[in-house]
Amino acid sequence: MLHTKNNKISLFVLILIIVYTSQIIYCQDDKILALEKRIQDLEARQQQYPEVTFLTYKDRKRILVTGGAGFVGSHLVDRLMLAGHEVIVADNFFTGRKRNIEHWIGHENFELINHDIVNPLYIEVDQIYHLASPASPPHYMYNPVKTIKVNSIGTINMLGLARRVRARLLFASTSEVYGDPEVHPQKETYFGNVNPFGPRSCYDE
Ligand SMILES: NC(=O)c1ccc[n+]([C@@H]2O[C@H](COP(=O)([O-])OP(=O)(O)OC[C@H]3O[C@@H](n4cnc5c(N)ncnc54)[C@H](O)[C@@H]3O)[C@@H](O)[C@H]2O)c1
Incomplete structure (x- = not known):
């Protein structure tokens, strides 16, 4: 049983x-x-892929766009890619999104590097567009010390790279460098009205 x-x-x-x-x-x-x-x-x-212009080896530039997954950067990447250049995006995706540039991923002229520009970057390029930075109050106040590092150490890293490889560099900066301006429009001789202790000071590139 x-x-x-x-x-x-x-x-x-x-x-x-x-x-x-x-x-x-x-x-x-x-x-x-x-x-x-x-x-x-x-x-x-x-x-x-969108159709890109063919450039000869002589005319084609190798261009680094830091912050290339962000708002300004991704549109610049489109422009440079369509013009036929080789584009390298270095971004840590703090505010940028891969989907902003995903239509270029895999293209022979395009390279995406997940990189925080506070750390040095050793590559060979002809031009650098340096746009990497938290760019709105909630983002740059999220970690003010990190924001200062991105805009100081990060920029020094990019200037060092530009000097090492003899590349031209464009830095986006911001009108915040003038603080709350006392005159409009600001002439080249205007030196600004910056509060070094204010909430925006971490972003005053
Ligand atoms: N959008 C504007 O109206 C405006 C106005 C003035 C200045 N700017 C400047 O232009 C640049 C781009 O602005 P945006 O509006 O495209 O901002 P965004 O936030 O869309 O793009 C910034 C990009 O930088 C990346 N990034 C941030 N920290 C990084 C780091 N440590 N290493 C690598 N990548 C990093 C982000 O992930 C993002 O992709 C900024 O320097 C900003 O100060 C923008």
């Missing part, structure tokens, strides 16, 4: 294991199919 009962329990456990295992295999199949579809979609998408 006891023997038969044990057999029934064993059979029940066996059935449970079989059902559970087949469920796992079924779910894994689903996941694999979904992943294969995503890979196919990505591969198909890589074929469809």
